[in-house]
Amino acid sequence: MKVSIFDVARKSGLSVVTVSRVLNNSSSVRQKNRDKVLQAMKELDYHPNAAARSLARGKTGIIGLTLTTLHDSFFDAVVHEINGRLADHGYYLALSVSKSYADTIHRPLFEEDRVDGVILLSLPPADEGKFINDLTKKNIPFIMIDNSNRNPAVTSIIVDNFRGGYEATKHLIDLGHTEIAHIAGPADYLSSRERERGYRKALEDAGLQPYAVERGPFEIPFGYQVTMNWIAAGKLPPAIFAADDYIAIGVMDACMNEGIRIPRDVSIVGFDDQVLASEFRPMLTTMRQPADRIAAMGVDLLLAAINDADARRVTVQVEPELIVRESTAARR
Amino acid sequence: MKVSIFDVARKSGLSVVTVSRVLNNSSSVRQKNRDKVLQAMKELDYHPNAAARSLARGKTGIIGLTLTTLHDSFFDAVVHEINGRLADHGYYLALSVSKSYADTIHRPLFEEDRVDGVILLSLPPADEGKFINDLTKKNIPFIMIDNSNRNPAVTSIIVDNFRGGYEATKHLIDLGHTEIAHIAGPADYLSSRERERGYRKALEDAGLQPYAVERGPFEIPFGYQVTMNWIAAGKLPPAIFAADDYIAIGVMDACMNEGIRIPRDVSIVGFDDQVLASEFRPMLTTMRQPADRIAAMGVDLLLAAINDADARRVTVQVEPELIVRESTAARR
DNA sequence: TTGAAAGCGCTAACAG
DNA sequence: CTGTTAGCGCTTTCAA
Secondary structure (H helix, E strand, O other): OOOOHHHHHHHHOOOHHHHHHHHOOOOOOOHHHHHHHHHHHHHHOOOOOHHHHHHHHOOOOEEEEEEOOOEOHHHHHHHHHHHHHHHHOOOEEEEEEOOOHHHOOOHHHHHOOOOOEEEEEOOOHHHHHHHHHHHHHHOOOEEEEOOOOOOOOOOEEEEOHHHHHHHHHHHHHHOOOOOEEEEEOOOOOHHHHHHHHHHHHHHHHOOOOOOEEEEOOOOHHHHHHHHHHHHHOOOOOOEEEEOOHHHHHHHHHHHHHOOOOOOOOOEEEEEEOOHHHHHOOOOOEEEEOOHHHHHHHHHHHHHHHHHOOOOOOOEEEEOOEEEOOOOOOOOO | OOOOHHHHHHHHOOOHHHHHHHHOOOOOOOHHHHHHHHHHHHHHOOOOOHHHHHHHHOOOOEEEEEEOOOEOHHHHHHHHHHHHHHHHOOOEEEEEEOOOHHHOOOHHHHHOOOOOEEEEEOOOHHHHHHHHHHHHHHOOOEEEEOOOOOOOOOOEEEEOHHHHHHHHHHHHHHOOOOOEEEEEOOOOOHHHHHHHHHHHHHHHHOOOOOOEEEEOOOOHHHHHHHHHHHHHOOOOOOEEEEOOHHHHHHHHHHHHHOOOOOOOOOEEEEEEOOHHHHHOOOOOEEEEOOHHHHHHHHHHHHHHHHHOOOOOOOEEEEOOEEEOOOOOOOOO
8 A cells, every 4th residue: 555665676676775765865876777667666656754754864855834823924935935945955844823822723833843944924023032942942943034023132124114214204204294194903913013203203303293193903904994093083194104004994994985086185005015905996006025035044044053053143224115006195 | 862761661660651641641541650751851851753653553543734825814713713623633733834736845745644634724716626635545535625616535625605695686676776796706616606596596586677787806906997987987886795705806996986975875795704795885785705704614524534534524514694784775 | 550562753973 | 867765753563
């Protein structure tokens, strides 16, 4: 039933060692024999057993990646890129979804030598320490993407959110706006804090004051609610920088429902460049996070950590990019 | 450095066999000895090596699940449920994302005995056959969720989309509408075809004619475009059943941009109950697919297939449910 | 109730 | 260039 390396050896008239060699592309196999082995493998429809290889080699060829949700186009883009790049290096990606550390779902993946390395993607800020602790103790190489707690002992990749907040705000200022509000994300996210800091700095550099600042979750209903409140109070800002595309979409939704035109009456900038941002009309002006660069750096750094246990820990920043679409216009 | 079952045996003064027994909850271990072993494990921070266990037992304890995107709240809900249920049975879920079979990304997961079973979630219709073929040949138990090709030899779970399409349309009819259009999904999806069939049947039963039927991808821009075309042609239907929430949202977006009120001027029903459907105003009336029931059935059926190689293949249907929200109103 | 011994399928020295 | 010999860490007979 099960065909093993042994069957291939017998069938090809060579030893298991030779078979193993062709399996691993060892150069020291006579072409003729290699062909024989390959032929036997094909005829037997042989596929090596992953567990046996892992056990013998002490590595699994699998990289684990943690995810908090399967409902985010930015994650989708990052993971897609990582997948491809890892494959180029002979590694496979296994994803594990779980809202939080307490769920305990992905711990077993790290605790039984199932993976050669781990990528921690946008963890809940409060959980970061626990993951770092577990992985460090287990001596599993890992990197973090978009983490909130600075930690020089951990290799991480973060977007320059200060710069992003600055540029987004600057774009509005350049359009002639002077009354610019900000809807910030949760305070425990470094990204929220940095985007807000960028917003404030840009205003300061232009000699302006914040028009208003609200803070809440990265969700459509929050942006909607804030906007409805502003409208009800009769002080809807003519320009808004939202910390996140979902918040921005909530803002647009509220405006459209109230008959307020975008960008004629209100200009709005989001952050992340979710696909929703460009599917919706008016299409949202936003700061794009470069998923491809993030993925590329992530894979490189993780592989470096795997291949050299004491590779230097670094924190790399990647620059976001302003994507101007239809939701912003000059002040009237 | 690495602590193995051997170290635990030595430390506890018992044999590896006994340690293995407590690891597997064998009842035949004197409580006293069990405690000693447990104690030793704790002190050594021992965790069994997954590869070794898999090799010795011939099974991995991992269930693979294929995904085409990480950007869908329905998938998110289904996977979340599956995750939990599988954990209850001692299995862990490993996800693999790939847009299509050709990507080849998840095949290695199936080809090297890395998983004990597989769940194929909403595959591209054209790829179904290839996956079935691969898995069948490798003799790996699997089930399909939301597949498009009927295949009595394969265990699958599908939503009763005919019923869904019927009820959605009936809802509009009950509201007094007589001019009801349908925006269908891609023809190669069984779900699209069935929803449309349900739509036509409901109209027929009410003695009505289809007002219009358009067909295209399950995407916001498509719904938007169709609607804009209708508006331009001066024949926007007063009631629309969209095959999917994204299409429906595109319709709403177009209407709002054109100053057409929903549900006053146009009633619209979607399908899937994506979270977006209830985050947007007006909140969308839609057909909910019961993620929890789908997940529960999926896990049960897969485990049955794993535990009994010739368990009967079945196709189970689950019923969708009409969720009435704000996007539909009585005909004026 | 416990343990000795024999694998699970593959790779890694080490010879030849 | 090829094969022999040991394991990798755990589970599984089979005896005791």
